[in-house]
Amino acid sequence: MAELNLHLKVWRQKNKEDKGRFVDYDIQGISTEMSILEMLDVLNEKLIKEGTDPVAFEHDCREGVCGCCGIFINGRAHGPLKRITTCQLYMRHFKDGETIVLEPWRAKGFPVLKDLMVDRSAFDRIIAAGGFIAVNTGGAPDANAVPIPKHNSEKALDAAECIGCGACVAACKNASAMLFVSAKVAHLVRLPQGKPEREKRVFAMLNQMEKEGFGSCTNTEACSAECPKGISMDVIAELRREYFRASLKQENN
Amino acid sequence: MKLDSKIPAGNLAEKWSNQKFNYKLVNPANKRKYEIIVVGTGLAGASAAASLAELGYKVKAFCYQDSPRRAHSIAAQGGINASKNYQNDGDSVYRLFYDTVKGGDYRSREANVYRLAEVSSNIIDQCVAQGVPFAREYGGLLDNRSFGGAQVSRTFYARGETGQQLLLGAYSAMMRQVGMGNIELFTRSDIQDIVVVDGRARGIVLRNMVSGQIQSYVADAVILATGGYGNVFYLSTNAKGCNATAIWRAHKKGALFANPCFTQIHPTCIPVSGSYQSKLTLMSESLRNDGRIWVPKDPKDKRAPNEIPEFERDYFLERKYPSFGNLVPRDVASRNAKEMIDDGKGVGLTGKAVYLDFAEAIQRLGKDTIIEKYGNLFEMYEQITNEDPYKVPMRIYPASHYTMGGLWVDYNLMTTIPGLFALGECNFSDHGANRLGASALMQGLADGYFIISYSISDYLAQLKKDKLTTDAPEFKNSEKEVDNKIKRLLNINGSKTVDELHRELGIVMWDYVGMSRNAEGLNKAKKMIKDIRDDFWKNVKIIGTNEEINQSLEKAARVADFLELGELIAEDALQRNESCGGHFREESQTEENEAKRDDENCSHVAAWEYSGADKPEVLHKEQLQFEFVKPSQRSYK
């Protein structure tokens, strides 16, 4: 176990209206066994004791599944490692004396609320627009009534693993939410249960995505490269097929 | 106060059908006149909100996260039980019921558990219809795995992320209703109080976590589905934000709190690495199928694990429980690990861990098989610890994981405050003194999808509609109270951070109210918790104001409640003079140091009534009747 002395450059912004700025902090004796969020805990304890406002950052499960955490660390969404969330990033991946730059997700659709916290409620509204299968409680047929090929079910799960963290939007130069939207569209359309509403769903979700001010996908593939769950670009191609299909099929649209 | 569990009469198998028939219904056209508040959007809350909105009720849903999808149910890994008997291995509603009652060490209500087993099948149907991609076999039918405490294979799963997939199903059902305008969603809302008017729960008071505003909402009924209180131990497998505030406030407003001392410690978690540790990560229980648990025989032995020869190792579970070996239930495994560590045989830098060794399994089955079975867990372990478990044995340590205790509810899931319901982990209803793996998800969804919509209609149908608004004095008083508490917290300006104080509480809880408890320790703990509480109210330091995002303030309000709840847990543990399930009283053990129940004196639910600040809580007992299963002593030798 080694200890690190680090220099931090953290985005500080009091609230939505504040313009925000970077503030520098020096921090000593950081164990390499800490997660980066624990390092921020240590920083915050220190700041509180000094009588200054601690850094606000989002987190909850701290094991990579709730999708709360998300910091742009040294120029990368969720930091330098692939396929992990911010809370799963350990300090051993940094060097003694290193400067670590911490920024909030940047996108019009994700306004900064405070410091490193952003408002991702746009994602909820996209799901509310169509990211579901419309079945009411009760009356579902027996779970084994419709066999689903193992392969299809696994492929659906691949897409369903999205944790809604927003790293895709953060990494994308266009702030596009295509990977997030496509992951849900692909998850549902890969299952027989999701097919009846496929046309309606893809229109509704894409419309909402545009309304929320996210950009258009230009296939840079940054989203998939930075996605902690490794959601594949395949889902975006699939969404487009769905959209073309729906455009040709659906009436009144 | 007389506790009436309202268990319907009749044969076990017919109780629920009879009850459903006897419930009064709300006329469909009238449903939209009723407003229901659902606090919590985990499996229990989201499923309840969706189902009620589908029926036509006007629902308001609240959570503290930025999105309902992030409730802690998302973190459940292993799976969900259901008595489908798809494997043809002899499962049935009755067997699931029996296993659950036995697993809970005969401290749960038979009728509730039977109903849980009965609706379990519908849950799987519902989830599949919503698009939950459960694991399947090549033929396209659903796959199952086995889980602890059962001899049949009845656990449905989706890789290691069953909770996530189930929650996303419930979440999307709920968001559909949000989109249709039937549910109004309030995220980043920290519930601070429950409002009771004329003896009925009529609303909530919350702090808007962005603006700091104290806001009130009125309704005809209030449902709490706010999860467990495992964070009272500071370090736990729960998410950082998990809290007891809503149920504790309800408790203070008159809802009895049942079996607070029934907490579950999970044996296989990644150990603490230093004082900065903020939470503990669970490693699936399935690892104990192939891993062997050991410590060095000699406490002074500080050699690297691979240098310790076989004969100088103590495979203590295999030694003490030859027939179950490493597969003893969670509580037994946890307690034995603690014993070894208390004897100074703990391993690793901190000495607070035991080895979970796969060397023998790798040799026997080959590395490829191990990768296939546990690859992702090994990866996760390596990421956190930087040690390669294929080469060096894993280090594991028990951690607080689940709370069986919670708000007392009757058969209809209503607390002792009329109109206040509690669902999911925050009630006490189904798991007795110990919860079986994969049964919490089942319970949350059973409550939310299939029970509450019936039982709440019975309550609402008998209600006289009035025109109560949040201008009522009860709301104003409550708002003032919350506001005062926040002001008080912000004005202390002491010298300790909230986390420091929470950690202090956690240590006391862990040391004296953890895996192994005795009267002396519990009395000591009560005193120590009170001291920390006093210290908290004198010495806590919170920066900033209420009128902004203030994460320290949020934490402080939660810890303030944990500091009260912690004392009640200790008190409950003290009053329960027996060992059962997750509650181990050193005074009550067999000659072989195993947990010894006292069915004669302790076959009851301990329900606590709040009676004012700094006054001792009043204990009420609900006697448990076992008509169908005969309680017997567990043995794993």
Place this chain on the structure above:
Amino acid sequence: MGWFLKFIDSSVGKKLVMALTGLFLYLFLIEHVIANLLLLNNDNGEAYTIYAEVLGSSYNIPLRIIEFGLFFFLLYHSINGARLWWTNRKAKGIPYLVNRASENSSFFSRFMIQSGSIIFIFLVIHLKSFFVNYRLGNPGDTMYQGVVKTFENPLYSWFYIFAMILLAFHLVHAFQSAFQTLGLRHNKYTPFLKSFGVILSILICAGFALIPVYFLYLHNAGGY
């Protein structure tokens, strides 16, 4: 019709238009580069002149239509591309202080607007020197002679070569991106399409760049 306009102006539709017009332009480039290679035929431009005459004949109605389409698509592609870039830039808002985009995406994919804009400027000049002069104007010499004259100017030639390098950048991303945009992606063929696109794009641009190199250095050296 309303649905169609809405469709091509949606976030997915806009990109589809980019892909379809782009693929059309790509096809044109293939034709164009093959024809241009006739210039390298050491026949004093005979073959090329015949080609240019057939191509330029005002009776060749199908070709005129295609030509019109080509201009229309080129303009649409450019304007649409610029719009896409502008709205996307607005969607991003404040840029990061540190952004290691090279770790997650290709250089080419991130600089399409830049490469595209320079190519657009190049095209204006290029069209002016050849299309406008020889097809619309009355220059008094053959297209071949014009080509020789133009490329003997090293400044022009080097600008041309530079533009071709940028065009290669543009096409390397464009080719595979177009298929992704059309929803044509599969583990079976996408890796092939990606490498094929890179090779083809480089070949096309190298073919174009060969012309100025030839006329600057090799042609004269041949001494005609």
